[in-house]
Amino acid sequence: MHRTEISVWTPATLANINVGFDGLGCALSGPGERLVMRRTDAVGCVNIRLIEGADLPLETSLNVAGVAAQSLLKALGNPCGLELDIFKEIKPGSGIGSSAASAAGAVFALNALLNAGLSPQALLTHALDGEALASGSRHADNVAPALMGGLVLCPPRGLPVSIPFPVDWHVVVLHPDVAIRTEDARKVLPENVSFKDAVDQARWLGVFTAGCYQGDGALAALALEDLLAGPHRAGLIPHFESIRNIAMRHGAIAGGISGSGPSTFWVTLTTDDSAQVAHELKAFMRNEGMACDIHQTRISARGSRIIE
Amino acid sequence: MHRTEISVWTPATLANINVGFDGLGCALSGPGERLVMRRTDAVGCVNIRLIEGADLPLETSLNVAGVAAQSLLKALGNPCGLELDIFKEIKPGSGIGSSAASAAGAVFALNALLNAGLSPQALLTHALDGEALASGSRHADNVAPALMGGLVLCPPRGLPVSIPFPVDWHVVVLHPDVAIRTEDARKVLPENVSFKDAVDQARWLGVFTAGCYQGDGALAALALEDLLAGPHRAGLIPHFESIRNIAMRHGAIAGGISGSGPSTFWVTLTTDDSAQVAHELKAFMRNEGMACDIHQTRISARGSRIIE
Numbered sequence: 001m002h003r004t005e006i007s008v009w010t011p012a013t014l015a016n017i018n019v020g021f022d023g024l025g026c027a028l029s030g031p032g033e034r035l036v037m038r039r040t041d042a043v044g045c046v047n048i049r050l051i052e053g054a055d056l057p058l059e060t061s062l063n064v065a066g067v068a069a070q071s072l073l074k075a076l077g078n079p080c081g082l083e084l085d086i087f088k089e090i091k092p093g094s095g096i097g098s099s100a101a102s103a104a105g106a107v108f109a110l111n112a113l114l115n116a117g118l119s120p121q122a123l124l125t126h127a128l129d130g131e132a133l134a135s136g137s138r139h140a141d142n143v144a145p146a147l148m149g150g151l152v153l154c155p156p157r158g159l160p161v162s163i164p165f166p167v168d169w170h171v172v173v174l175h176p177d178v179a180i181r182t183e184d185a186r187k188v189l190p191e192n193v194s195f196k197d198a199v200d201q202a203r204w205l206g207v208f209t210a211g212c213y214q215g216d217g218a219l220a221a222l223a224l225e226d227l228l229a230g231p232h233r234a235g236l237i238p239h240f241e242s243i244r245n246i247a248m249r250h251g252a253i254a255g256g257i258s259g260s261g262p263s264t265f266w267v268t269l270t271t272d273d274s275a276q277v278a279h280e281l282k283a284f285m286r287n288e289g290m291a292c293d294i295h296q297t298r299i300s301a302r303g304s305r306i307i308e
Numbered sequence: 309m310h311r312t313e314i315s316v317w318t319p320a321t322l323a324n325i326n327v328g329f330d331g332l333g334c335a336l337s338g339p340g341e342r343l344v345m346r347r348t349d350a351v352g353c354v355n356i357r358l359i360e361g362a363d364l365p366l367e368t369s370l371n372v373a374g375v376a377a378q379s380l381l382k383a384l385g386n387p388c389g390l391e392l393d394i395f396k397e398i399k400p401g402s403g404i405g406s407s408a409a410s411a412a413g414a415v416f417a418l419n420a421l422l423n424a425g426l427s428p429q430a431l432l433t434h435a436l437d438g439e440a441l442a443s444g445s446r447h448a449d450n451v452a453p454a455l456m457g458g459l460v461l462c463p464p465r466g467l468p469v470s471i472p473f474p475v476d477w478h479v480v481v482l483h484p485d486v487a488i489r490t491e492d493a494r495k496v497l498p499e500n501v502s503f504k505d506a507v508d509q510a511r512w513l514g515v516f517t518a519g520c521y522q523g524d525g526a527l528a529a530l531a532l533e534d535l536l537a538g539p540h541r542a543g544l545i546p547h548f549e550s551i552r553n554i555a556m557r558h559g560a561i562a563g564g565i566s567g568s569g570p571s572t573f574w575v576t577l578t579t580d581d582s583a584q585v586a587h588e589l590k591a592f593m594r595n596e597g598m599a600c601d602i603h604q605t606r607i608s609a610r611g612s613r614i615i616e
Contacts, residue, residue: 023511155515156508158530163518195497198506198536200464202513203331207463209517210471222466228506 005038006113010105010304011149012090012295013097014171014265015141018226018256019201019208025097025141026151026165028173029300033101034087034307035065037109042081046070053088054098064099065106068130072107075126076116091293093179095259100142103130108147108304120147120303121159135182142259149303151212163209165299166217170274172252174243174281175263177291180236185260188232197227221267224254237261239288243281250280271296313346314421318413318612319457320398320603321405322479322573323449326534326564327509327516333405333449334459334473336481337608341409342395342615343373345417350389354378361396362406372407373414376438380415383434384424399601401487403567408450411438416455416612428455428611429467443490450567457611459520471517473607474525478582480560482551482589483571485599488544493568496540505535529575532562545569547596551589558588579604 011032015025040047046069048058060066069082084106090098107123107130110116127147128138144152144160151165204225211219234240237257247255247266251273255266266281268274274296285292319340323333348355354377356366368374377390392414398406415431415438418424435455436446452460452468459473512533519527542548545565555563555574559581563574574589576582582604593600 020510020514021507023507023514153511153514153518155511155531156533158515161515161518161522161527163521189503191503192500193503193506195499195501195536198501198509199329199331201506202328202510202536203461203463205510205514206328206331206461206517207466207469209514210461210469210521213471213518213521214469219469223463225464228503228510 002039002115003113005036006109007034007036007307008105008109008112008304009034009307010101010108010146011300011302013100013142013145015097015259016229016257018224018230018254019204020141020153021229022139022141023154024152024205025145026299027145027149027303028096028171028297030297031089031295033090033098033105035102035105035109036085037069037106037113038083039113040081040083044073044078045081046073046084047082048084048086051086051088054092056088056092064130064134065102067133068103068127069106069110071129072110072123072126076114079114082110091175093181094175095180095257095261095263096173096175097142097146097259099134100131100146103127104143104146104304106130112306123147124160145303147303150301151299153209164212164215166212166220168217168269169299170268170271171297171299172247172266172268172274172277172281173258173263173295173297174266175293175295176238176285178238178262180260180262182260185233185236188236189229190232193228201225201227217269221254224256226256230256233257233261237264238290240264242284246280246284247277250276252277310347310423311421313344314417315342315344315615316413316417316420316612317342317615318409318416318454319608319610321408321450321453323405323567324537324565326532326538326562327512328449328461329537330447330449331462332460332513333453334607335453335457335611336404336479336605338605339397339603341398341406341413343410343413343417344393345377345421346391347421348389348391352381352386353389354381354392355390356392356394359394359396362400364396364400372438372442373410375441376411376435377414377418379437380418380431380434384422387422390418399483401489402483403488403565403569403571404481404483405450405454405567407442408439408454411435412451412454412612414438420614431455432468453611455611458609459607461517472520472523474520474528476525476577477607478576478579479605479607480555480574480576480582480585480589481566481571481603481605482574483601483603484546484593486546486570488568488570490568493541493544496544497537498540501536509533509535529562532564534564538564541565541569545572546598548572550592554588554592555585558584560585
């Protein structure tokens, strides 16, 4: 007996995490995105019925979830049609994997709906077809953790590698109400970097990975250096230096730009520190007259999942 | 009761290992260097009595082992004088940590001779005083594994981190009889590299580290990419491409330049493959009329040690 409808929830994700530009991402415990998928008889057709929480195109070929679902549906031989309802809690352009959640959620839902039995890693290709629509590239550092959960390293070729994450890390995400498109955030990156920075960035990512495997959150935090992209992107984030100073002064042990911004993330070691950092950042943003969303969250082992 | 004489043996080391320029090194099971250290009454004086196996300066201030020993002796308050006999099996300038073995051996021997109780990591600073004499810089990627054994990641700041190494790797080292000074090998490196290569090199080092922790030698081997230094240095190694082709055709799964060359290293998974690669490389070098040394060795968990 086949399901005719399924609801899935897919987490927001942090990518880059300072030390692993284009190669490192993790799933968050929240916020997330809900997607309801129904079978229809319109074989091969994907129809987006509604999108709540964001002003995004309903046209399938212009919608990340639509493109991802269409790609996988075709690969499965177009056994049916699909209808999608999308409930976005992750704001598009926030830098915490809004499009990745749509892409991952769509392929995860379809795989479950049709009981197709593909692994998250096998689903990745089709999710990336959707993600590419939003970001202009096929980077998996948001999509892979959105699907698989946890902390994921994406090599330049080959499958993503799940690595242990520091379980004592809390994360505060500050999303200021300004838009930075991924493509625009790429334009500020230099074509070349110094040999020394390249060498040192690799060493930091190696040490970060070692810290994660050793369960040494302090070593992992020490290694959260961003020598390549961060210095060029900080100027795109309003008040970045002030935000950084406030977060670090009130209990954050590390942090930086989330994905391509404008969100920033701040790591703390306790719920209390997280609450304090969130409180201070909120007060600062209010004083500056800037609207923002703040998420107090954690790294989560869980990616896309079926919900009731 | 104090010892008056001690003999130590310190292994050769592979640094860079393609994927971790200036930040990654491992101890080999051989070759190595023996150092005999004796107490003397000439307080604060380090005297090198003999060096066998290499034409190196006996003058303390010009000798890596001398400078390292002097540095640590001074830090310990110059409680005595020292006399050193050095038996080099690792050829200077070979690219497998000849100077690092001298520097590491000297501080390890002195620590043991005086029962000073310093950890290998605490000894590192003084060993680097010696290493800097030879290489012009204080990189620990040979010295740290020479002291500590195993596979070691050196962050841009902070202490070296030991990580698990692929236990099934065998290593063939081919040392052609040409000299490349570390300083000269640095001169061919570019000042800048592409942003993409920098990002990808970091991802490879992260994935290599993950592969090591997961005991996944195939993943670690896949990640042995050298995007930063290798392409610029290959031209310094006579017949590098031919050597590479021969090694890979006869059982090597990965390999590249050892340290700053001229040695190259080739990873295999069995003793037989190692023997085959060594045999073929020897035949090739003979045909080319080039003298060489070939070592069939392994990564070793052990660094400097006391011998009878």
